[in-house]
Amino acid sequence: MFPLLYLSDTASSIMQINLVLAIGMVVPLLLSPRNNLHRALLFGACGVLTIRYLHWRASETLAPFGLTLDCLASWSFFAIELGAALSSLSAFVILSRVRERKQEADRQANWWQGEAPRVAVLIPTYNEDREVLERTIVGALALDYPNFVIYVLDDSRRDWLEDYCASQAVRYFRRSDNAGAKAGNMNHALGRITETGEVPDFVAVLDADFVPHSNFLTRTVALLQEEAVGLVQTPQHFFNADPIQHNLGLSRSYPDEQRFFFDHIQPSRDAWDIAFCCGTSSVIRWSALEAIGGFPTESVTEDFLLSLCLKNAGYRSVYLNEALTEGLAPEGLREYITQRARWCLGQMQIARSKLGPFSRNNLGLADRWSVVDSVLFWSTTFPFRIAVLFFPLLYWYFNILVVEATLPEVLRYFGVYYLWILITLNFISGGLVVPVVNDISQLLGAVPITRAAYSGLFFARDRPFSVTAKGGNRSRVIVQWQLIVFFGALFLVTLTGMVLAIASDLFVFDDSGQSKVVIMFWTFYNLLVLGVTILVCIELPRRELHLGDRPERTYLRTAEGRVRVWIVGLTQNSVRIRGASVADDVPVEIEIEGVGPVRAVVTTPNVDGARLLLEPTPEQYQDLLKRFYTTGDVPSVTSTRYSALIADLARRLSRPQS
Incomplete structure (x- = not known):
């Protein structure tokens, strides 16, 4: 009788999976990713299925409560998973709306009467190569806006750069120290500009490796007509592949890791009036900067904090989702990981600051939620990615189950929930959420990011500011041995534990029932992710490439x-x-x-x-x-081409060191 019930249960679960797939095939025919009602329905379903899944996990899959290792392991993994699920629920609410301001920028073009408002274009620089700075300065000089002045802010005090700026009729500032890092450098420039008496109406910020398109100022200043708008942020696009794209050979089939944030999260945040500054490619009202005392220096992510300071002073930040600048993505894994760990640390510093979500300030509920959402993302997503790899090992080596469930139950609750979320996210983003590849982007920096999250959240001491290195010689293979040893050891421990448990009577835990099958599938997926992650840690040579080139x-x-x-x-x-x-x-x-x-x-x-x-x-x-x-539209891939992605991955896997 039991086998018949099991088969019936399995058939029912597969039918539910097939139903979700069928609905997913119909969604693009009936709904629009830019319609807020449609988005609310889709993400509302994501929320309901997430809560359904969590209820099942809490009520049916946990070990009995007590002083046992099974209880400790089972409940601790669920607690980590619950945190990640809360972060997802917050993201679903944010993504349920979207706002595009292109038509608004069209309507408000040239809103000024008479002379155009004056804009100071700040280019803070620390250690970038001449080639990197040349293209940024030349690009800024090619802006089609009628009234702007360029200031190069040199925190490395380089004589050759001062000479180059003089040859280009660009103003050059240097200071005697590096206090306050990038924010301190820009504040020094604001003081110098004030002393000259040539106070601008707006300040544009370009990182030293970001080149503006010729219409950057024309489009962004159009949205600054309203006095309450203190800042306009635009997306960051990249003319080179990030380390994951490049090392997997996916630069023409899969977008860079930040595309989902800039093309989809930020427009959704703008719909809730919680879009925030991302440092470069932004324009800020001078009077708003004066009102808050300049760029804040209390966090290594001064950009996010700047938006909160502006909001606290009564100004809004808006987001224009147009490709108006393009820059250099981190080319090496070390730089990639360091950059994200710094972002994480900065968010934790903000959460502890006077503009934190539970501090006394003038921030509204939405802005407090915005900070909480960021803290949840950094403090739960990456620890969960680590936990997913380690907790199955408890079963293979110690017979400790963290999830007691049958395969039909996993299909019915987790499978339906996970599949619908994939369908929804890929529908609104053009296929940006690809399993395995998406997991790798989180796994690579999971350990340092988790360390930064909790040290920043619970310990207040200052930490040194680390600049993301850009440019340099990338003409040879670089093997990140420390990362390979770590992920390789995890791969071997995982594989050895599973093989021993299957092959030896001593390690075959028959009393675990169908849960053993669930753990086995889980382990196979972990091995796949770890294997491809190790491949990413072999950094391939780079040559200059322009993804938008056509014969x-x-x-x-x-x-x-x-x-x-x-x-x-x-x-x-x-x-x-x-x-x-x-x-x-x-x-x-x-x-x-x-x-x-x-x-x-x-x-x-x-x-x-x-x-x-x-x-x-x-x-x-x-x-x-x-x-x-300085011309053209998007310089890189913005949506996934699945057939090309599969072909590119197959080609890369067949030539591990090419």
């Missing part, structure tokens, strides 16, 4: 005459052509749209083309920078 027709001049060719690859220093056979080491001239005829030397020729080493004049070099970074 274009042009002319090549040689000693024999003028020939029509295709440009199939263009960088700041070289161009690859197809359609003509040319000799090695021969001087030529190639016409590049927006730049003109550029002198070059042929290198590495082949049967139907060659690579040319460019020799542009200084003016042509600046025109190349403008062409690459």
Whole structure:
């Protein structure tokens, strides 16, 4: 009788999974991701299924309460999972609305009467290479706004940079110390600008590695017509692949890790009036900065704190979801992890500050919720990712079950809940939430981020500010041995425990029933995630690549005459052509749209083309920078191409060190 009941139960669970899949296939045909009612229905269902799942976990899967290791393990894992679920529920509420301000920016374009408001463009810099700074400064000089002044704020006191700024007619500031890090650097500039008497109406902030599109100020200042708007934030886009994209070979099929936040979380936060500053690519009202005493220095994430300070003083932050700048994503795993650990630490410092959610201040309920939501995300998501890897080991080595459930129950409660959330998130985001890849992005920095979360939340001592390194030589394979040893050890311990438990009568725990099957599937998934994570820790060489490049027709001049060719690859220093056979080491001239005829030397020729080493004049070099970074729309992939992603992953897995 029992096998029949089990089969019936399994069939019922599979039917529920199939029903969710069927509804998921219909959703794109009937609903719109930009309709707030539709979003509320979808995320409302996510909330209901989450609560249903948690009720099942609490009532049917936990060990009996008592002084036992089973109870300690089972209840502690549930507590960690409950925290992560609360963070998800908060995110579902935020994502249930969305607001786009493109039409508002269109309506309010050129709202000023007479002379355009004056804008001070601040470019704070610490240790960036000349190549990085050149493209940012050249891009800023190409802004089409009629009234702005550029200030380069050098916290490394470099004479060559002062000379370069003078050659570009750009103003240069340096100070004697580095107190307050980036915020302190910008506050020093505000004081110097005040002393000159040339006080602007607005202040734009560009990180040293972020290049503005020519219409950056025109579009953002349009939203500052209303006096109550203190800040306009725009998304960050990247012209290079982040470490996960690059090391898995996914730069043309899977977006960067921050796309979900900038393209979907921030517009939803804007709908709740809790969008916040993200440092670069923002414009702030000068009078609002005066009202709050300048950029805050109490947190290493001064940008989020700036939005709270503005809100506390009666000003709003709004979000314009347009690609108006593009910058350099962290290229190495160390920099990637360090950056996120710093963001986490800064959020915890804010939670403890006078603008924390439970402090006496002028913040409204939504803003307090905004801080709580951020704290929940950093303090629960990453510890849960660690727990998911470690808790199955308790079963394989010590016969301790953390989840007592049958496979049909897991399908009915967890499967339905997880599948619907995937469907909903991918529907509103264009497929950005991909299992395994998404898990890796959280797992890589889980340990340092968890450490930063709880040390920042419970210990008030100051910690040194760490600048994210950008640029540099990335032309060779770099193996992150410390990370590989950690994740590799976890992989081996997990695999060994499961193999021993299956192969040896001593470790076969028959009394665990069907829960053993659940743990086994859980373990297989962990092994898959760990295996691919180890692959990501082998950092592949990089070359300059522009994801928006398209082949274009042009002319090549040689000693024999003028020939029509295709440009199939263009960088700041070289161009690859197809359609003509040319000799090695021969001087030529190639016409590049927006730049003109550029002198070059042929290198590495082949049967139907060659690579040319460019020799542009200084003016042509600046025109190349403008062409690459100051025009066009989104410079990178913004939605997942699943067929290409699978092919790219298969190619990368087949060549682990290529």
